Amino acid sequence: MINIAIVGSGPSGCYIADMLSKKVADAQVDIYDRLPTPFGLVRAGVAPDHQGTKNIVRQFERTLTRDNVRFVGNVNIGTDLSYDELKAEYDVVALTIGALKDRTLGIPGEELAGVYGSGEFVAWYNGHPDQADLNPDLSGNAVAIIGNGNVALDISRILAKTAAEMNSSDITADAQTAIDASPVQDIYLIGRRGPVEASFTNAELSEFGELERCVALVDPAQLPAGVPENLDPKAAKAIEKNLETLRGYAANNTDSKPVRLHVMFCASPLEILGDNGKVCGLKLEKNKMIDGRPQATGDTFQLDVQTVIPAIGYRSEAIEGMPFDDQRGIVRNEGGAVEAGVYTAGWCKRGPQGVIPANRADAMAVAKQIIADLEANTPAGDSQGFAATGELLRQRGIRIVSFADWQQINQAETERAENGKLREKFNRIDDMLALL
Numbered sequence: 382m383i384n385i386a387i388v389g390s391g392p393s394g395c396y397i398a399d400m401l402s403k404k405v406a407d408a409q410v411d412i413y414d415r416l417p418t419p420f421g422l423v424r425a426g427v428a429p430d431h432q433g434t435k436n437i438v439r440q441f442e443r444t445l446t447r448d449n450v451r452f453v454g455n456v457n458i459g460t461d462l463s464y465d466e467l468k469a470e471y472d473v474v475a476l477t478i479g480a481l482k483d484r485t486l487g488i489p490g491e492e493l494a495g496v497y498g499s500g501e502f503v504a505w506y507n508g509h510p511d512q513a514d515l516n517p518d519l520s521g522n523a524v525a526i527i528g529n530g531n532v533a534l535d536i537s538r539i540l541a542k543t544a545a546e547m548n549s550s551d552i553t554a555d556a557q558t559a560i561d562a563s564p565v566q567d568i569y570l571i572g573r574r575g576p577v578e579a580s581f582t583n584a585e586l587s588e589f590g591e592l593e594r595c596v597a598l599v600d601p602a603q604l605p606a607g608v609p610e611n612l613d614p615k616a617a618k619a620i621e622k623n624l625e626t627l628r629g630y631a632a633n634n635t636d637s638k639p640v641r642l643h644v645m646f647c648a649s650p651l652e653i654l655g656d657n658g659k660v661c662g663l664k665l666e667k668n669k670m671i672d673g674r675p676q677a678t679g680d681t682f683q684l685d686v687q688t689v690i691p692a693i694g695y696r697s698e699a700i701e702g703m704p705f706d707d708q709r710g711i712v713r714n715e716g717g718a719v720e721a722g723v724y725t726a727g728w729c730k731r732g733p734q735g736v737i738p739a740n741r742a743d744a745m746a747v748a749k750q751i752i753a754d755l756e757a758n759t760p761a762g763d764s765q766g767f768a769a770t771g772e773l774l775r776q777r778g779i780r781i782v783s784f785a786d787w788q789q790i791n792q793a794e795t796e797r798a799e800n801g802k803l804r805e806k807f808n809r810i811d812d813m814l815a816l817l
């Protein structure tokens with residue numbers, strides 16, 4: 382038997398498992414995850430009101446229930462089982478641990494109460510156990526969200542929607558209650574570059590045209606007359622669509638709804654201002670765009686905000702013994718190869734970029750390389766795989782969560798959902814384990 386361990390059951394891990402379990406003769410594929418719940422950011426990142434995107438889990442479920450695939454949940458590689466122990470028992474190890482540690486702005490004031498990284502904030506409203514106790518302070522009337530990608534738009538939209546608009550979602554009850562109770566009236570979405578360079582997509586941007594209590598606004602002076610010349614036609618079309626949507630927002634009436642989303646471009650945060658250890662404002666500097674790059678103008682301004690959420694990207698977290706590129710915050714690799722018998726794919730290989738399908742292509746390429754390497758260098762067939770690691774974990778008192786266990790958690794989450802919601806997630810591991 383060829384024993385293959387995959388660390389991380391997000392899209393990248395599931396895509397690799399799918400291919401290797403089908404294409405490698407006599408393979409046993411074990412997918413470890415530090416959570417009792419599979420699917421990585423499909424569960425804990427993708428917005429709770431974007432359920433269509435989450436349907437991909439049907440495909441992953443088919444992989445995880447295959448005879449030669451085993452879900453080994455609630456096992457943290459690095460603490461419950463070391464990287465070296467895993468390597469010793471498996472012929473192949475694929476690291477697909479994602480990237481959800483927030484990058485910081487590197488400006489004064491980031492330590493103040495009221496500053497939350499987007500990874501933390503998203504994990505909180507999505508019921509990730511790491512942030513069950515985040516309890517973000519949303520008691521002010523203005524929030525600044527820094528970043529011009531879809532994550533920044535997701536957070537703005539979740540804050541802007543009414544509880545009724547979140548029906549059919551799977552936002553946690555705690556998060557919905559806190560958002561409902563928040564007096565927020567002004568949401569500032571701040572990008573350091575211009576509307577042409579913004580990385581959000583039109584599907585997400587245009588959702589703000591349809592919200593019940595929130596009107597999207599933009600200063601028309603920030604919008605260029607048209608798309609710059611010499612752009613790739615596909616990129617030019619996407620930018621033109623965004624500009625069209627933004628022109629619509631520029632014509633909106635400020636007072637038409639009780640909550641306002643202010644889309645602001647060409648501004649870089651300089652300092653988060655505090656009062657008694659709490660955020661009370663944000664100091665920014667205007668930029669001008671030169672050859673697609675923001676250049677500081679020296680012209681500063683201030684926003685009175687009480688909460689700041691930087692959404693400027695993520696890093697992977699190093700596992701002890703695993704080769705790691707600390708500067709880039711990714712697993713050190715060359716085209717997916719890490720060291721003999723060890724590979725990587727997905728966000729921890731490339732950095733936190735790309736939607737779910739982008740991980741498929743990446744995972745397929747790495748899986749092909751694994752297959753080629755196995756053909757060139759067939760293992761002796763004496764590896765122990767889960768027979769050995771499972772025993773170690775049992776000796777250490779770790780409660781391994783199987784896929785059947787997860788299905789029980791899944792069912793309980795769906796059954797306890799109320800108010801039209803699709804599920805009420807358990808956001809504490811103890812509560813999940815108590816069910817089993």
Ligand SMILES: Cc1cc2nc3c(=O)[nH]c(=O)nc-3n(C[C@H](O)[C@H](O)[C@H](O)COP(=O)(O)OP(=O)(O)OC[C@H]3O[C@@H](n4cnc5c(N)ncnc54)[C@H](O)[C@@H]3O)c2cc1C
Pocket residue numbers: 388389390391392393394413414415416419420421422423426427428431434456457458459477478479480481503532535700726727728729734735736737738740
């Ligand atoms: C807020 C947000 C919204 C998004 N929305 C969309 C969207 O609408 N549409 C879309 O297509 N894409 C979206 N994406 C992108 C998408 O989620 C990623 O492309 C994808 O999840 C990356 O897959 P991955 O498998 O590389 O990592 P992940 O999905 O992060 O999976 C990594 C897994 O590894 C596990 N893990 C980590 N460390 C360990 C360890 N030490 N031991 C064991 N297990 C470990 C984690 O628990 C996790 O399950 C979004 C991303 C974010 C952050």
